Amino acid sequence: MYKKFYKLREYPFNITSDPSFFFSSARHMDAFSHLIYGIEQRKGIIVITGEIGTGKTTLCRALLNRLDKKTKTAFVLNPNFSELQLMQMIIKDLGIVFKEQSKFNLISTLNEFLIKESARGHNVALIIDEAQNLKPTQLEQVRLLSNLETEKQKLLQIILVGQPELMEKLKLPSLRQLNQRIAVRFHMLPLERNETKDYILHRLKVAGANGQLNFTSPALEAIFAHSGGTPRLINVICDRALLAGYAAETFTIDEKIIQQCVEEIL
Ligand SMILES: Nc1ncnc2c1ncn2[C@@H]1O[C@H](COP(=O)(O)OP(=O)(O)OP(=O)(O)O)[C@@H](O)[C@H]1O
Ligand SMILES: [Mg+2]
Known part of the structure; x- marks a missing residue:
């Protein structure tokens, strides 16, 4: 669904253990x-x-x-x-x-x-x-x-x-x-704060995201706060956030979107 909207080659936040997305934290x-x-x-x-x-x-x-x-x-x-x-x-x-x-x-x-x-x-x-x-x-x-x-x-x-x-x-x-x-x-152990941000950006890049799609700094911060740096939780939140972003037709994923998603899923 949102893959086309964001011009992605693949879904960036699948919860399978695909090694092509491996992030070397x-x-x-x-x-x-x-x-x-x-x-x-x-x-x-x-x-x-x-x-x-x-x-x-x-x-x-x-x-x-x-x-x-x-x-x-x-x-x-x-x-x-x-x-x-x-x-x-x-x-x-x-x-x-x-x-x-x-x-x-x-x-x-x-x-x-x-x-x-x-x-x-x-x-x-x-x-x-x-x-x-x-x-x-x-x-x-x-x-x-x-x-x-x-x-x-x-x-x-x-x-x-x-x-x-x-x-x-x-x-x-x-x-x-x-x-x-x-x-x-x-x-x-789970990822640290900075690693969590790099992890998200890494997965987006592997999936073919161009510069248009953007997670704001407060959004990235909120993802870390709610996931505790656990990759599977990060993926669940980010996947949902992209879906919400697509529904709202926006290329900017902000803290508000993350908060809403977290309330729905966690
Ligand atoms: N280093 C990493 N690089 C990229 N993605 C990762 C990394 N570590 C975890 N993930 C992602 O996090 C999710 C959960 O990872 P995984 O299934 O390997 O966890 P697990 O520790 O085996 O969990 P469980 O205890 O339930 O078996 C997967 O979607 C995976 O893609
Ligand atoms: Mg496992």
Whole structure:
């Protein structure tokens, strides 16, 4: 609707985790460095936590996009899996050809793959998103996978990504073995005031906005005040504001529009 009015190529504030809109905030880049360090240094288990909507899934997708061919990856988005299904998902995602096999055989197939890749100087990473929903038995299974190693190094780097409850879960006495093995931890915080403004301008630019469409400074300030810098909330407010701006046939999004939108949606 408003895309045509504002002459945009794409909707700037979709709430999908499209990596082409990735904004390299200091926080996101810091998280990124932790991930790359953990994978390249073969640290075993890496945990990334962050409040709802701070950009964890987006970060994972950006990571998958940016890793070179020397790193093979498997990305598990839905944590509702059985032990067998987890193995099948990993093996399929890594592009390993396999026949229907028992769990035991799948583990040795994976192990052979990891040893071969390691000999070629390649890294292999498994990313599990929404890890706060994993049951303790599933987390224990993840620990067992991290045992795939040579005398010198971990063969599979496992990245657990989830909301802050994940940290609480990892403190359970039954999971202390796993907790002790976490070599890299990073907690994502929302964007700061200035970053929030830059984030909005960045998304508008990627979507093809020309100089005509303008968010006033008080509008940007109000968006930060109401979103607390959480990217998903920023997107929801901005999307609604553009719709309201279009209805009012204006190219200037001011504080009044933001206030109205916030009252309607938050
Ligand atoms: N660095 C970023 N660059 C561009 N957009 C971002 C960034 N971080 C987050 N977003 C946007 O914010 C929204 C929410 O991000 P995302 O889904 O990654 O959050 P999340 O932390 O995974 O949330 P949840 O806890 O609900 O799983 C998405 O629309 C995404 O496009
Ligand atoms: Mg997510």
